[in-house]
Amino acid sequence: xxxxxxxxxxxxxxxxxxxxxxxxxxxxxxxxxxxxxxxxxxxxxxxxxxxxxxxxxxxxxxxxxxxxxxxxxxxxxxxxxxxxxxxxxxxxxxxxxxxxxxxxxxxxxxxxxxxxxxxxxxxxxxxxxxxxxxxxxxxxxxxxxxxxxxxxxxxxxxxxxxxxxxxxxxxxxxxxxxxxxxxxxxxxxxxxxxxxxxxxxxxxxxxxxxxxxxxxxxxxxxxxxxxxxxxxxxxxxxxxxxxxxxxxxxxxxxxxxxxxxxxxxxxxxxxxxxxxxxxxxxxxxxxxxxxxxxxxxxxxxxxxxxxxxxxxxxxxxxx
Amino acid sequence: xxxxxxxxxxxxxxxxxxxxxxxxxxxxxxxxxxxxxxxxxxxxxxxxxxxxxxxxxxxxxxxxxxxxxxxxxxxxxxxxxxxxxxxxxxxxxxxxxxxxxxxxxxxxxxxxxxxxxxxxxxxxxxxxxxxxxxxxxxxxxxxxxxxxxxxxxxxxxxxxxxxxxxxxxxxxxxxxxxxxxxxxxxxxxxxxxxxxxxxxxxxxxxxxxxxxxxxxxxxxxxxxxxxxxxxxxxxxxxxxxxxxxxxxxxxxxxxxxxxxxxxxxxxxxxxxxxxxxxxxxxxxxxxxxxxx
Amino acid sequence: xxxxxxxxxxxxxxxxxxxxxxxxxxxxxxxxxxxxxxxxxxxxxxxxxxxxxxxxxxxxxxxxxxxxxxxxxxxxxxxxxxxxxxxxxxxxxxxxxxxxxxxxxxxxxxxxxxxxxxxxxxxxxxxxxxxxxxxxxxxxxxxxxxxxxxxxxxxxxxxxxxxxxxxxxxxxxxxxxxxxxxxxxxxxxxxxxxxxxxxxxxxxxxxxxxxxxxxxxxxxxxxxxxxxxxxxxxxxxxxxxxxxxxxxxxxxxxxxxxxxxxxxxxxxxxxxxxxxxxxxxxxxxxxxx
Numbered sequence: 039x040x041x042x043x044x045x046x047x048x049x050x051x052x053x054x055x056x057x058x059x060x061x062x063x064x065x066x067x068x069x070x071x072x073x074x075x076x077x078x079x080x081x082x083x084x085x086x087x088x089x090x091x092x093x094x095x096x097x098x099x100x101x102x103x104x105x106x107x108x109x110x111x112x113x114x115x116x117x118x119x120x121x122x123x124x125x126x127x128x129x130x131x132x133x134x135x136x137x138x139x140x141x142x143x144x145x146x147x148x149x150x151x152x153x154x155x156x157x158x159x160x161x162x163x164x165x166x167x168x169x170x171x172x173x174x175x176x177x178x179x180x181x182x183x184x185x186x187x188x189x190x191x192x193x194x195x196x197x198x199x200x201x202x203x204x205x206x207x208x209x210x211x212x213x214x215x216x217x218x219x220x221x222x223x224x225x226x227x228x229x230x231x232x233x234x235x236x237x238x239x240x241x242x243x244x245x246x247x248x249x250x251x252x253x254x255x256x257x258x259x260x261x262x263x264x265x266x267x268x269x270x271x272x273x274x275x276x277x278x279x280x281x282x283x284x285x286x287x288x289x290x291x292x293x294x295x296x297x298x299x300x301x302x303x304x305x306x307x308x309x310x311x312x313x314x315x316x317x318x319x320x321x322x323x324x325x326x327x328x329x330x331x332x333x334x335x336x337x338x339x340x341x342x343x344x345x346x347x348x349x350x351x352x353x354x355x356x357x
Numbered sequence: 358x359x360x361x362x363x364x365x366x367x368x369x370x371x372x373x374x375x376x377x378x379x380x381x382x383x384x385x386x387x388x389x390x391x392x393x394x395x396x397x398x399x400x401x402x403x404x405x406x407x408x409x410x411x412x413x414x415x416x417x418x419x420x421x422x423x424x425x426x427x428x429x430x431x432x433x434x435x436x437x438x439x440x441x442x443x444x445x446x447x448x449x450x451x452x453x454x455x456x457x458x459x460x461x462x463x464x465x466x467x468x469x470x471x472x473x474x475x476x477x478x479x480x481x482x483x484x485x486x487x488x489x490x491x492x493x494x495x496x497x498x499x500x501x502x503x504x505x506x507x508x509x510x511x512x513x514x515x516x517x518x519x520x521x522x523x524x525x526x527x528x529x530x531x532x533x534x535x536x537x538x539x540x541x542x543x544x545x546x547x548x549x550x551x552x553x554x555x556x557x558x559x560x561x562x563x564x565x566x567x568x569x570x571x572x573x574x575x576x577x578x579x580x581x582x583x584x585x586x587x588x589x590x591x592x593x594x595x596x597x598x599x600x601x602x603x604x605x606x607x608x609x610x611x612x613x614x615x616x617x618x619x620x621x622x623x624x625x626x627x628x629x630x631x632x633x634x635x636x637x638x639x640x641x642x643x644x645x646x647x648x649x
Numbered sequence: 650x651x652x653x654x655x656x657x658x659x660x661x662x663x664x665x666x667x668x669x670x671x672x673x674x675x676x677x678x679x680x681x682x683x684x685x686x687x688x689x690x691x692x693x694x695x696x697x698x699x700x701x702x703x704x705x706x707x708x709x710x711x712x713x714x715x716x717x718x719x720x721x722x723x724x725x726x727x728x729x730x731x732x733x734x735x736x737x738x739x740x741x742x743x744x745x746x747x748x749x750x751x752x753x754x755x756x757x758x759x760x761x762x763x764x765x766x767x768x769x770x771x772x773x774x775x776x777x778x779x780x781x782x783x784x785x786x787x788x789x790x791x792x793x794x795x796x797x798x799x800x801x802x803x804x805x806x807x808x809x810x811x812x813x814x815x816x817x818x819x820x821x822x823x824x825x826x827x828x829x830x831x832x833x834x835x836x837x838x839x840x841x842x843x844x845x846x847x848x849x850x851x852x853x854x855x856x857x858x859x860x861x862x863x864x865x866x867x868x869x870x871x872x873x874x875x876x877x878x879x880x881x882x883x884x885x886x887x888x889x890x891x892x893x894x895x896x897x898x899x900x901x902x903x904x905x906x907x908x909x910x911x912x913x914x915x916x917x918x919x920x921x922x923x924x925x926x927x928x929x930x931x932x933x934x935x936x937x938x
Binding site for chain 3 (some may be wrong): 471474475477478479480481482483486487489490582583584586587588590591594595605606609610617620621624627628
């Protein structure tokens with residue numbers, strides 16, 4: 039069993055809303071292993087995006103963080119800004135959802151790709167520029183030489199996202215965090231970008247943490263999956279297991295809401311709604327909507343161990 | 358644009374004929390005759406247009422000098438005053454605005470916001486008078502009567518106080534715009550991306566954010582240029598400097614309407630040029646804008 | 650959407666506007682200051698024992714004293730009283746011109762935005778023309794040509810700030826006229842004028858009020874500038890600008906003669922700016938969703 043590249047231990051993120059501290063992420067733990075794609079899935083607002091940002095401690099000061107994110111023997115959450123600047127963009131990189139607004143409109147594409155190279159690898163701007171050209175080729179953008187001098191508004195959405203990927207990969211990071219990279223793109227472009235990411239990952243042997251709400255994407259690229267609900271991590275499993283043997287009641291219900299191409303059946307929405315962040319239940323956060331809920335669920339369950347871990351009283355072996 | 362300007366300005370003339378001067382009736386008649394005011398409006402306007410086409414703005418009613426000459430004599434002084442004010446505005450206002458955005462809601466920010474509001478509200482003559490009293494008389498740093506003659510060093514030295522006095526307003530406006538522009542920009546996604554790239558804070562602000570924030574700042578400078586010219590009039594009077602301001606007041610007192618008219622045209626023309634310059638600056642700063 | 654809903658946006662916006670204005674301390678302070686100033690100037694004869702015109706050559710050019718709160722000017726007249734009376738002029742001219750400009754400007758802007766087409770182009774062309782000139786210089790010119798009295802000064806200032814209101818009123822009108830409650834009103838057969846006045850105008854009110862307070866501050870300043878240059882209301886009526894100018898000759902030995910009226914202008918302008926600024930902060934992030 040290889041040791042994990044990154045260990046997230048009991049991560050919690052809280053915000054002050056109307057003078058009360060509310061936990062948006064409720065003490066979650068997971069590992070990231072080398073050379074894998076881990077997908078973090080969940081509905082909008084379940085906390086997956088802020089979890090991703092906390093892996094680089096990229097959250098605004100207004101957020102209070104608890105727990106640890108251990109990378110290369112150090113806890114990222116307790117590192118100083120200066121040290122973090124050295125890691126961000128070079129050993130861990132992140133790409134975001136909206137390529138139009140995520141690129142600086144007044145700087146050229148070439149400059150934005152070259153920047154991490156100059157900052158972290160100490161390259162000169164002209165060397166970095168040639169390397170940027172190679173990167174554009176890597177992400178399969180045609181006419182690379184011309185693109186270097188263009189501005190973001192001159193490129194299409196799919197191309198901009200590839201530029202983002204090029205920026206992320208520039209320094210050959212060990213982990214690439216991708217926050218819903220294809221959500222804002224057309225379906226056909228989505229498939230291309232995902233394929234690109236997958237190929238690059240296999241080529242360079244890096245790990246990808248992909249945030250998504252789309253189970254289709256998960257089925258496509260994931261090696262392992264982590265399911266989140268309302269700030270809780272409810273299940274982690276290898277992708278095949280997740281789809282064939284979903285364990286947590288939420289996961290099971292979730293899979294029933296996804297239409298499948300091979301069979302015709304009824305779509306079953308999940309009863310109830312996600313509780314607002316100010317009034318989260320104390321125990322298992324899914325309990326109010328869970329068909330298998332019972333008394334024990336008033337206390338938060340622990341995540342079980344092993345490659346297929348679940349956080350549910352109903353699944354714990356009764357002693 | 359300028360065509361409308363001319364149409365707008367010409368009607369000032371019949372008012373002149375209606376109101377008349379303080380001079381005696383005979384003098385008035387002779388005067389009007391000489392100036393061609395007794396001709397019909399159309400003829401007057403036609404003459405104005407033809408004069409303009411030849412690059413002339415008519416002759417001064419008082420001194421007989423061509424208006425263009427009088428204006429051109431003093432224009433550079435006013436321009437240098439205005440530029441000085443903009444200079445102060447940027448040098449002081451921009452960094453303060455940026456700092457204010459960074460220390461948002463801190464005591465410094467609050468303090469600066471109040472100060473900038475004060476700076477906006479100060480009438481130009483009060484600033485000028487207070488500055489003269491404190492810096493010229495009490496502390497004797499700058500001369501009281503600012504004369505723009507002499508060598509360049511002398512000229513600049515004399516320019517500092519009036520330009521600063523005029524610049525207080527610009528400082529206030531630029532500071533506020535810089536603050537809100539920076540706040541807007543810092544909240545944008547691309548700043549988050551730059552942070553995720555590991556860019557150090559200083560580079561984030563100066564390189565990534567500032568270039569985007571400059572856009573609204575350029576707008577502000579162009580927008581308030583008109584205000585600047587107007588206030589320059591007052592500043593020139595108080596500091597006793599030659600310039601458009603003095604000319605305006607002089608022509609007003611002497612009822613020299615041709616000069617006034619010419620001044621109006623020049624002012625409008627200036628504004629048009631400033632707008633053009635602003636547009637050019639936009640194209641320089643924002644690559645999304647294309648020059649026509 | 651029921652019929653009564655067409656009234657809903659108007660009322661709740663006004664109520665929340667007032668609530669937010671109260672929350673913002675700076676603007677409340679500005680409002681207080683302004684009210685005090687207005688009251689002081691209105692009740693001037695009751696506040697001060699002196700008359701603004703009484704000359705007293707013996708006592709001229711004195712600084713603050715028990716008898717003359719803010720000192721005397723070149724002719725021995727009590728500065729404090731003159732400031733109060735001068736404020737009357739400034740406030741009268743400033744507020745009237747702002748009000749007229751607001752009403753006229755907004756009406757023109759709304760009409761232009763609502764009707765569109767050639768009316769829009771015509772109105773906006775005229776507005777652009779007016780905007781082509783630096784505002785102070787335009788006002789100056791108008792007063793110079795037409796003569797310096799209250800009416801002309803009000804006219805001049807109104808003309809210079811009118812286009813600003815028109816611009817601001819036009820933009821939201823264009824977007825508002827596409828919304829459902831306007832369509833509902835039109836379907837009910839309400840006349841255009843009624844729609845514009847009752848349905849569109851109140852929704853613009855917030856931004857307009859902010860603008861009005863800021864331009865009122867400006868208008869008062871312009872009045873002071875004009876009288877400083879010599880284009881103000883004729884003596885012996887005291888105006889703040891003339892007072893400053895008269896005192897200018899004695900700037901070295903009796904600077905206070907100019908300074909006190911100068912500060913008076915400052916306070917009035919500042920209070921209005923505070924109100925306007927505070928209101929603008931109150932409106933911007935919260936009401937605009």
